[in-house]
Amino acid sequence: MLSLAERALSDLRSELEESSAADAVLRQELRRAVAGARDANQEVEAARELVEARESVVAQVELDLLRLERSASAIEKLSPFDFVVCPRCMQRLEGRPVQEDHCIVCLQHDPPDESVDPAAIQQTREALERQLQDAQAVREADAQVLAAARDRVQQADFLTTTLRRELDVQTRDIVAPRFDAIAGSSARVASLRASIDAVTQLRDAWARARSINQEVKDLKATRTRVQTDVKSRTLALAARGQLVDDLSQEFFTLLAELHLPWVQTAVIDPKTYLPVIDGNPFESLQASGGGITTCVSIAYSLALLEFGLTHPDVLVPSLLIIDSPRKALGNNPDDQERGNRIYDRFKALADAYGDRVQLIIADNDTAPIPSDTFSTIPLDYNRPMVPGVVHPGPEHVHRAEHSYEA
Structure with missing residues (x-):
């Protein structure tokens, strides 16, 4: 049934293509325009992802720069102070034993000199600012590429719309009588394919169900065998337990003798x-x-x-x-x-x-x-x-x- 429906749909399309040979050139241009619009949309998507990545890089560099500024500010403001009380709970710190090269407040190792050197901080700041400028420049360049790609998409969409309108004007009298037939045939093909998929899934489900049912039967048979074995072994164990009791009796009798x-x-x-x-x-x-x-x-x-x-x-x-x-x-x-x-x-x-x-x-x-x-x-x-x-x-x-x- 699916083959017949696909053949009928193919025949309708063939008739439509044969009857519209005069507009073949226009159709070819439309196909090229559609392909160009698709390529342009792909370029826009790629450029958009690239711009988002550049923005992430810029944001990260800005975050690093802000973190550096906060750290430098904290070092600049707090390094001159020699704490004698805890800034949080206000307890005095003089009597607490602190190892050399450790902070008297948090008891951690003092940072190396190069990490608090103003020159080193300034050098790091300049490096981050250069990275930020480079990242912003790259982001701007990618944004221009994205804008150009969007312009091409608009042009390609406009060209595609124009060609479709021209094609509709030229083929309205030919396509209209067969439109309902093509739509009905397409719907029938889709319905038959969905039915085949449903039957296939149902067949797989029944196959799985049969497999599970067989596994259940096998497990039940195994359980029956195991239960029989357990019962026989339990009886054997009870009999062997009686042997231990007999041995105990003989042992006690011998001790009594x-x-x-x-x-x-x-x-x-x-x-x-x-x-x-x-x-x-x-x-x-x-x-x-x-x-x-x-x-x-x-x-x-x-x-x-x-x-x-x-x-x-x-x-x-x-x-x-x-x-x-x-x-x-x-x-x-x-x-x-x-x-x-x-x-x-x-x-x-x-x-x-x-x-x-x-x-x-x-x-x-x-x-x-x-x-x-x-x-x-x-x-x-x-x-x-x-x-x-x-x-x-x-x-x-x-x-x-x-x-x-x-």
């Missing part, structure tokens, strides 16, 4: 997975040291070891190395009995799990249980090394394991 009268409550912290004894965190127990820390550490290690053996999904090493479990327990009968219970627990683990668990215990005394329960490697001054590990000698400067790694 060791007959520790000073322990009332014992749990595993679900956040740090470390023991909490009678409300005290494991770090405070370690700081105190002694038999309590030793028993708690051994019970905690044994509970983790056995829990990993009974729960395959809990990844805990099946190897446990304990150094001097009875060293910090003391020598009274209760302490020795407690050490025997610890070794009984070692034996119970070894008997229950066999090759599934490995216990390495370094102690100052032999185990207080039958000797066939554990494989024993005695170490003394004459045999200080594990069998199979050669002593490097007193002059050897490297650790034994480094030699074997090499």
Whole structure:
């Protein structure tokens, strides 16, 4: 429809151009006059912007000159005075400490001598006055250019108006019958173009709406998957939390078997997975040291070891190395009995799990249980090394394991 309307409008214009061949020369002159008027208007606009810029420069220079005059006047009038009171609040200034080369009123650095030198101020004033004269001269020249451009615009507008009137007089009888048709065709073309633009915008809006709708669907699907994942992970977390509770129970049971009268409550912290004894965190127990820390550490290690053996999904090493479990327990009968219970627990683990668990215990005394329960490697001054590990000698400067790694 737009193509048909544009073709009809083009046909009407072609007919009009063909019927007015006699005034082609006048039309050509009119086109040149219109182009000249357009160029002249552009020159006027450019000249006007240039004049405005020159006026800004002149105003700035005048402002700088006025600022200089005010500064010079202030310096001339106030420099002879030696203030002893503040000119604002009238408080005295003699007792206030002021650094050298600082103003006694505002406490700022004194300006350099060249900034208050009358000769320098006069030189600056003369330079600004020359700049002002130059800027005013340039502004006047640009103003003359603007005036000349406006004259050319007036001449071009007058010529254009005259040629249009002559053209209207010559083509009135030809243009009038087709004027309504051309106007109607132009309006139809404009209406069709506006309709196409509206349809295009509406199509883009619907495309955007479809894209947003798809994004919403994708987000809803993602939210459903995330919610499902959160639910499953929440259930898994709850199940794992039950594991921590079971480990706490086994840990407390093990401490009870060791007959520790000073322990009332014992749990595993679900956040740090470390023991909490009678409300005290494991770090405070370690700081105190002694038999309590030793028993708690051994019970905690044994509970983790056995829990990993009974729960395959809990990844805990099946190897446990304990150094001097009875060293910090003391020598009274209760302490020795407690050490025997610890070794009984070692034996119970070894008997229950066999090759599934490995216990390495370094102690100052032999185990207080039958000797066939554990494989024993005695170490003394004459045999200080594990069998199979050669002593490097007193002059050897490297650790034994480094030699074997090499």
